[in-house]
Amino acid sequence: MSKKQRQDVKDMELEMTQRLPMKRYKEPTEPDNVVAFLASDASSTIGGTFIPIDGGVFRSLF
Numbered sequence: 001m002s003k004k005q006r007q008d009v010k011d012m013e014l015e016m017t018q019r020l021p022m023k024r025y026k027e028p029t030e031p032d033n034v035v036a037f038l039a040s041d042a043s044s045t046i047g048g049t050f051i052p053i054d055g056g057v058f059r060s061l062f
Contacts, residue, residue, distance in 0.1 A: 020055055020056070020057060021055060021056030021057065021059070022055040022056055024055070025055070026053070026054070026055050030053065031053045034051060034053050038051075
């Protein structure tokens with residue numbers, strides 16, 4: 001990949017992340033926190049709900 005192509009890829013990634021509500025991509029381990037919470041006793045009253053773990057992308061569509 002040439003230097004110009006690498007810069008083009010970086011520019012495209014920057015443009016894409018600026019469109020995201022959190023202005024960044026999520027880390028692969030971030031959903032782990034939600035799963036750990038749902039598996040804990042602290043979530044005993046939660047049921048039948050949709051919990052998006054997408055950094056706000058789903059909500060930004062509406």
